[in-house]
Amino acid sequence: MTKLRLAIVGAGPAGIYAADILLKYEKQFDVSIDLFEHLPAPYGLVRYGVAPDHPRIKGIITALREVLDRGDIRIFGNVLYGRDITLDDLKQHYNAVIFATGAVRDADLRIPGIELPGSYGAAEFVNWYDGHPDFPREWTLDASSVAVIGNGNVALDVARMLAKHADDLLPTEIPANVYDGLKASPVTDVHVFGRRGPAQVKFTPLELRELGELRDVDMILYDEDFDYDEASKTAIASNKQVMVIDRVLQQWRQREVGQASRRLHLHFWAKPLEVIGNGKVEGFRFERTAPDAQGGIVGTGEVRELPIQAIYRAVGYFGSPLDGIPFDEHRGVIPNHEGQVLDDDNQQVHGVYATGWIKRGPVGLIGHTKSDAMQTIQHLVNDQANWWSPAHPEESAIVELLHSRGIEYTNLDGWHALDEHERGLGELEGRERIKVVPREEMVQISRGSLVD
């Protein structure tokens, strides 16, 4: 019987769902899958993006883990495609590869002053509070007033993590240094800015509602932002999600405020112009916008300034190019047709596929990566005639290659060991888990139980 030896690069939800779907897919051949992951632990942004106070979403890890634990997928963690393994290596050992490498960088916001000390990308902050091993463990939290630019869920995550009292994060898996940093933060005011109006936001109702439940944090809204135009009224009347968002905001407008020690302000109709400061962030300049009656916005010419000491841009994530693989610099994705990777002449690159955020761009929830993977897998299966013919398809060959290069890879047993270790650390303090952060420590704990 034909055997498909498949490599998947990236063990985030997209990569794991792709493996799961392929194994369950009705097909005329055997399948053997190896997942390569840069981090010593799997799950991508579910572990290193989803906020620690979203345990329900983090719980998706349980479902992903069940897929890995079935025992028919091998995982090689701590292996970086482009450095530890190359496209040539994959061609030697597999019939095809799926790239599921996601998007981990901040998109740019090109305004003067954005490079000042005190101006950060949301992804950097997320990497800090979620304990990503490859980012600095120090984070400066010395601002009393902070601006967050963006009107998507990541902006809400950042604003919530900044405004929330550290003690309310204690039951979560946050590393100790993150608790200490947030505990010492002098923040009193977090200002979230969107270019458009309340009826055009990109956040989802659940995430918005959560802000209003923060202990000792007042939600502040401004009447001038709620003078709805016809387009906004239509959006509210015709779209259930927008309707709920409007309802939540209107409830907050009626609330008594003034008692809380912290405030979370939502500003709409504000286009970023400049981060002001002399050697450090001192203020934010923006232009008031207005609806243009066609669903867009126009500047009103009215410029305002707000004194702040730190600013976070949450204007989107961006994918990274991969060695030997076509890349769309403009969109930050691998160019593809329904997951089949395309070259510069729009021709299919045989044997190479994409799924998840690197396929479709950094939008959408974890669940969306499932339908994405289904589409990619369908093509992979139908493309059998164009698969690669590897010289070393045996499962032992890739292991020998990694050994010969001295790569300290982690495997599924290693992840189990790390997982247990982290749960043990948590148990000591009555918490579900405390994350191990340094990469070497993660690798050591994982490889302590390496069975190979």
Ligand SMILES: Cc1cc2nc3c(=O)[nH]c(=O)nc-3n(C[C@H](O)[C@H](O)[C@H](O)COP(=O)(O)OP(=O)(O)OC[C@H]3O[C@@H](n4cnc5c(N)ncnc54)[C@H](O)[C@@H]3O)c2cc1C
């Ligand atoms: C801050 C933030 C919060 C979010 N919160 C939620 C939420 O609450 N609910 C929700 O449903 N969705 C949320 N999302 C969206 C969700 O995280 C994504 O939809 C999902 O993670 C995308 O999956 P992916 O597998 O494509 O990418 P990723 O999750 O990014 O996984 C990609 C994996 O590939 C690995 N990789 C990258 N390059 C290489 C390489 N060269 N070699 C080897 N491995 C590599 C990475 O280490 C990573 O593990 C959030 C996203 C962000 C950024």
